[in-house]
Amino acid sequence: MIAAHNAKRMYRFDLMQRLVARLEHEEAVIGGIGNTNFDLWSAGHRPQNFYMLGSMGLAVPIALGVALAQPNRKVFAVEGDGSLLMQLGCLATVATLGPKNLAILVMDNGVYQITGGQQTPAARADFVAIAQGCGLSHAAWAADETDFERQVGHCLETDGPHVIAVKLDDQPPVSQTERDPPQIRDRFMRGMGAKRSKLPG
Amino acid sequence: MDRPWWRIAVDVLKANEVHLIPYVPDNVLKPLIAALHEDPFFHAFTVAREEEAVGIVAGAWMAGTKGLVLMQTSGFATLANVLASLPCAFQIPVLMMISERGTMGEFNLGQAAVWRTMRPTLEALAMEHHVVTRLDECEFIFDRTIRQAHLTQMPAAIILSPLLTGGKAVTRQVVA
Numbered sequence: 001m002i003a004a005h006n007a008k009r010m011y012r013f014d015l016m017q018r019l020v021a022r023l024e025h026e027e028a029v030i031g032g033i034g035n036t037n038f039d040l041w042s043a044g045h046r047p048q049n050f051y052m053l054g055s056m057g058l059a060v061p062i063a064l065g066v067a068l069a070q071p072n073r074k075v076f077a078v079e080g081d082g083s084l085l086m087q088l089g090c091l092a093t094v095a096t097l098g099p100k101n102l103a104i105l106v107m108d109n110g111v112y113q114i115t116g117g118q119q120t121p122a123a124r125a126d127f128v129a130i131a132q133g134c135g136l137s138h139a140a141w142a143a144d145e146t147d148f149e150r151q152v153g154h155c156l157e158t159d160g161p162h163v164i165a166v167k168l169d170d171q172p173p174v175s176q177t178e179r180d181p182p183q184i185r186d187r188f189m190r191g192m193g194a195k196r197s198k199l200p201g
Numbered sequence: 202m203d204r205p206w207w208r209i210a211v212d213v214l215k216a217n218e219v220h221l222i223p224y225v226p227d228n229v230l231k232p233l234i235a236a237l238h239e240d241p242f243f244h245a246f247t248v249a250r251e252e253e254a255v256g257i258v259a260g261a262w263m264a265g266t267k268g269l270v271l272m273q274t275s276g277f278a279t280l281a282n283v284l285a286s287l288p289c290a291f292q293i294p295v296l297m298m299i300s301e302r303g304t305m306g307e308f309n310l311g312q313a314a315v316w317r318t319m320r321p322t323l324e325a326l327a328m329e330h331h332v333v334t335r336l337d338e339c340e341f342i343f344d345r346t347i348r349q350a351h352l353t354q355m356p357a358a359i360i361l362s363p364l365l366t367g368g369k370a371v372t373r374q375v376v377a
Contacts (some may be wrong), residue, residue: 022241054286056255061248062287065260065268068221068244073264089249090256097246171270181291182273194265 007141007167012107013174015148016043017080017081021107023048026068031177032059032079034114036107038173042077047191051177051184057086060104062080064094067102070192074101074156079106082120082128088130091163095135100159103152104131105130105158117170119164131163139163154175206339206365207233211283211297212345214269215242215269217351219296223247223254223321225276229300229366235272252269259293267351269296277358278315281322289326295352295356296347301332302338305363319360329357334364 016039023029023046030050032039036059037051050066052059063077066181083105084091094102106127112118142148142164155162178184189195204212210233214222214245222237222245224230245321251272258268277299288295302309303316323330329349331342343359350357363369 029262050260052287055252055256055292057260058252058283058287059255061253062260062263063249065221065257065262066264067260067267068257069261069266087250087253093246093253106204122361134282141320185291185293189263194263 006135006143006146007165007170009167010142010145010148011171012045012109012168013039013042013171014145015107015164016150017055018145019076019078019152020044020046022149022156025156026191027074027076027156028063029076029078030059030063030066032056032083034079034080034083035173036078036080038176041177042174047187047192050188052183053181054180057083057090059083060087060090060094061105063102064090064097064099067099068097071099071101073192074103075099076103076105076155078105078107080114080120081106081110082194083185084121084171085122088134090183091131091134091136094161099161102160103155103162106131106163106165107168107169111170112169124145127165128163131165136161136163139165142166151155203336206234206333206336206361207236207311208268209336209339210343211236211240213238213340213347216335217268217344217347219269219347220244221256221258221266222271223268223275224271225251225254226271227273227300227302228369229273229302229361230271230313240330243293246355251279255280255287255295258295259287265273269347269361271296271298271300274319275315276314278318278322281326282327284328284356289328292354293356294350294354296350297356297358299358300361302369305368323358328348329355330360331358331363332360334362338363339365
């Protein structure tokens with residue numbers, strides 16, 4: 001059985017712009033490895049963005065750590081389908097802990113786009129069904145851009161944890177994130193209010 | 202009477218405000234895990250995989266909460282990629298406390314084989330690590346390792362030797 005949903009294939013950069021445009025309260029966004037965080041970066045840097053450069057599969061755990069540390073701040077994990085496949089167990093952990101301020105955005109293009117577009121081994125998998133099976137009852141596919149924006153609004157206005165899954169087209173990322181991990185970490189900590197520094201940031 | 206190693210660990214973690222403890226369990230760690238769950242100061246919980254715990258502690262630290270990952274030797278062996286590319290590359294003080302399996306009376310050949318990878322991996326990552334073998338050195342090593350990690354923003358590993366914990370030994374081959 002092929003996954004039962006009728007989601008439109010959307011453009012990752014467009015969705016990242018729509019997400020960022022909705023963030024008005026210094027919400028944290030953790031971008032997973034590769035093209036996911038490239039398009040988060042391309043949508044306009046915010047101090048509350050963290051761009052993972054390696055550690056494939058850890059966007060959700062990093063976001064969970066941020067969410068547990070700051071329960072009054074909404075936190076988005078933006079993770080690719082191939083990355084999430086590496087760490088599916090984290091969905092069960094999130095469901096068990098139940099952080100109300102965490103939202104997981106699964107960017108599903110069905111391929112390892114950054115390495116040449118090879119198919120993932122999840123051709124017959126449904127990430128929303130997987131999330132629900134782990135105990136994340138607030139999980140849904142976004143049918144189109146309007147539905148995506150509605151669901152992002154729902155994540156911002158109601159208690160989670162939430163999961164939004166989107167089907168992507170095959171367009172490449174707009175640009176690449178500047179690869180300077182300590183700088184990214186320093187800016188993010190300032191954005192979280194976890195670090196004060198007299199050094200200009 | 203002397204405090205056992207796990208009580209010293211609880212006291213030092215508390216003194217250093219290390220609050221978040223994701224873990225994958227081990228028999229040797231049982232008394233420590235039980236004490237952490239009993240104390241409302243700590244938020245201790247299981248994760249499906251050690252990599253997850255490294256991500257959680259990294260994220261929490263960047264948002265102002267200190268944490269430590271508990272695991273056993275075989276769990277550490279799953280971590281080289283994420284340690285290199287997250288706490289080492291981003292300079293995040295992910296702390297790990299590892300119960301040392303696979304040596305000094307180990308009965309499980311798999312544990313003994315994977316044990317041989319731990320120190321070479323830590324050395325290849327140039328990661329601060331200390332093996333705790335004696336009760337009288339426990340508090341000093343725990344405390345200074347944790348402090349240094351936070352002050353230098355670098356990850357570190359504390360290895361709990363069977364010399365300290367008693368390990369998990371059997372005295373004879375078990376035949377079904």
